[in-house]
Amino acid sequence: MAEITDLGIAGIRDGFRAGEFTAREVAEAFNGAVASAKALNAFIIETPDHALAAADAADKARAAGDLRPLSGVPLGIKDLFCTEGYQTTAASGILGGFTPTYESTVTGKLFAAGAGMLGKLNLDQFAMGSSNETSAFGNVVSPWRRNNGGNAALAPGGSSGGSSSAIAARIVPAATGTDTGGSIRQPAAFTGITGIKPTYGRCSRFGIVAFASSLDQAGAMAQDVRDSAILLEVMSGFDPKDSTSLDVAVPQWEADLSSDLKGKKVGIPKEYRVDNMPPEIDALWQKGIDWLRDAGAEIVDVSLPHTRYALPTYYIIAPAEASSNLARYDGVRYGLRDLPEGANLQDMYAATRAAGFGPEVKRRILIGTYVLSAGFYDAYYTKAQKVRALIARDFEEVFKQVDILLTPTAPSAAFALGEKSADPLEMYLNDVFTVPASLAGVPAMSVPAGLDSKGLPLGLQIIGRPLDEQGVLNAGLAIEERAGFTAKPQNWWAK
Amino acid sequence: MSSYRIQGATGEWEVVIGLEVHAQVVSKAKLFSGASATFGAEPNANVSLIDAAMPGMLPVPNKECIRQAVKTGMALGAEIHRWSRFDRKNYFYADLPQGYQISQLYHPLVGEGAIEIDADEKAGIAEPKTIGIERLHVEQDAGKLMHDQHPTRSYVDLNRSGVALMEIVSKPDMRSPAEAGAYLRKLRSILRYVGSCDGNMEEGSMRADVNVSVRKVGDELGTRTETKNVNSIRFVMAAIEGEANRQVDVLEAGGKIVQETRLYDPDRNETRSMRSKEDAHDYRYFPDPDLLPLELSEEFVAACAAELPELPDAKRRRYEGELGLPAYNAAVITADVETARWFEELVAATGKPAGEVGRAASNWLISDLFGALNRLGKDIGESPVSPKQGAELLGLVADGTLSGTLAKQVFEIMLETGDDPAKIVEERGLKQTSDTGAIEKVIAEIMAANADKVEEYRGGKDKLFGFFVGQTMKAMQGKANPGVVNDLLKKALG
Amino acid sequence: MSVDAATVRKIASLARIAVTDGDVEAMVPELNNILGWIEQLGEVNTDGVAPLAAVIPNHQRLREDVVTDGNIRDKVLANAPQAEHGFFAVPKVIE
């Protein structure tokens, strides 16, 4: 039998139900794996007690015949989700020691469904970053290494870098992520796992530390498409506490999984064929096209004409919203307070925020403050919201012709830590393929599809119509079945 | 026409006034959280995690607050915007947990409307005047900072944080402190009629930001200053007067008015600059991304309209017309919704047509009841006499049971004891008598005892008639029907 | 539009982030680089386009006016850097 820690959600759930092992055995196995993988720095805090308590409850539930959807399954939780009684930091010094007295809606649903928590996963500070290098708790390291002998530590992607690294290293079976401009999909692509960002409004934002409210969406990160479907199904659902939550029923995504794409049309947007795209990624994209055709889909060339303006649009809207969302971190009610000798209230704010926020967070707050300031609001913010409307309209138009879209997830494989962190703009450009779907609020997923010449994973992105997560998952499954992606990183981290 | 003018050294100056009124919305819960909106709780008791701006907390608007604002907009004759949205006003202060106030700048809930103010010769308002309303929007209140509880610290209480406010912005249509006062009184009256704000300025549920500028008559608008958070009508009028005179002094000395925020100090009766807040002026408003556009359905708007009560102007016209009340009475009674409500209950309790009893009821209410309440220092809501008791008293006068004098006597006892008038009349034997036999007997006794005066009267000294009336009433302990006494005396004296 | 050191200081002050001269010096080219890149949006013709109001068409729901929350002072103050007598405490503010 395979190691328990090789199992994903479905494997654990089904094995546990069949009595092959107890939930406690599962929790202990993963607690051990987490404890031995400090070299990845994937966790900000470990919560083995939570995982064990949930496991014991699951074992009792099984005995009582009272199983729930995630009974026996331990998860990693991105440290952007507020967890009652467990420190929540958004990987920022400004929330040092903050212990919520409340539970986020999404983690509440997961725990109510029987899941346990292995720990709070590291991330880019306030989810701002694409490499997990902006965390106040240190970089997360990808478990992957290049096969050309170079031993460079690689980025796990970001901002959900702790989630992607931990799943790829098989120290958690699955994890929550959040995606504002690609923060689930890009790290999934970098680490050879799957990650789905649902339609904006599917998952409640209540209790998730906000970055950019109109873009933030929680989603599922897992080993494969089925696990993503199972996890997302539990995370999703209407929440009256979030005004932007969609009041629609959650479909049975797992039960309705089907890789038969007969009658489906797949669009290939020409604007995603960018300059300087590595030929390997282009080639993989072509393979993806062939796989979907093989699954019965009709391939159609389409155009999303405003694609190239998505990134600059995003870098106005997201920082603008962030500059306001992060104003509450002022040292008055929670988190860090820096009160220099003789400082007044406003000095205290400035000192606290200077000490508590990292450089990338400050950079985005300043950009956001600038674009909203007197005289610039219309030129930047209003303009960006108009372009955003055009980008959303592009998707609306294209989804009149096709059912889903296929693109690469990222323009490169994982880069080395430190390789892009000196130039913020170069880092931003890594989200070029993921940001448009975020701006339009449509569901999108990354599935691992192959390795590059250095042995690093590459992902393909599937984008769907609003609320058609099923279509996205099904196309993902069709690729997954044909790609046969089984590569795993060599374990160098366990001790 | 007597216009308000400031006499400067260089000539006459006109004052231009606009008011932004913050009115606390009457609701059980706060605008965006389920915490109680009531006053007077222990510090930080009426606070949810949303009001304290904990990480990840999100706002969901309270339907009642929107309904109240829509009804208020309708009462101001204003346009109700079917599509509006909330914006964030960003600034840092310890009483503002989110670091922004959720308000409405770009697309307010309510557009242009108007308020009619009355002529008031004494106050120098020569004619009735229409004051334009620019807009009404809904926003959150801030918390409260306490400065006097610790030598080096201020304390933050978030009980008010997130309570719903309506900001009602007038056009710069007022030209004197008196007009501003009349506008505020009328606005408060309308808010109280609608029930959307209790109008209590002392408790802070209505405060005004006062925009003032001066100009030579006929000139372009001058630069204005904004005096924040003035919390009584008297202070608003004083602040305008003081600020207008200050501006005239500055301009006549060759200076310039700086567009700035000022604070009114009631102790010194002057405004002063709040330079400390100047750099916070770039509020970086943008649509709140945690909220969706507020789209009002036709049913919602229609329901608001259906709930709208009769408003003071309409009521006043009806009282003058249908009820035949004197203009003065109608104005006094309709000025405040509680008085009007009391009056209507009073009239209804008489069980008679309003057109028949309205005038007498209004006279009694204004002279007797108001007089008594004034003496007692009570509001009409605290009246020791109920409308039903008042109606009973009026009934006893109407059916001749009580004379006017007796009625006043009974009313005093009602105020003291809270008893019903009929009971008082019964127990104390205060009933007016029209028993001619008894009165004739008394008259005969008085005439016998005052034979000399009878002679004088009969000799032509008519003035003595009053003496006989007084003696008779006295002997009857005031309970004789004065009309009957008159008739019988005339007959007996010949 | 490009920013100079004075503008960066002004923005930082608006955002209540203390900056050193060194910070400002580093931020000027960085922010200009980003802002310059953002400005390519100027190329897009947006005449007659309404700014996006809601990502996915959705209506603002309204809550019923019921008191469902509050009276949780311990939870509200649980993480306060300084709380006294049921209040949050801050350095004295002179108004």
Ligand SMILES: [Mg+2]
């Ligand atoms: Mg104002």
Ligand SMILES: [Zn+2]
């Ligand atoms: Zn206001």
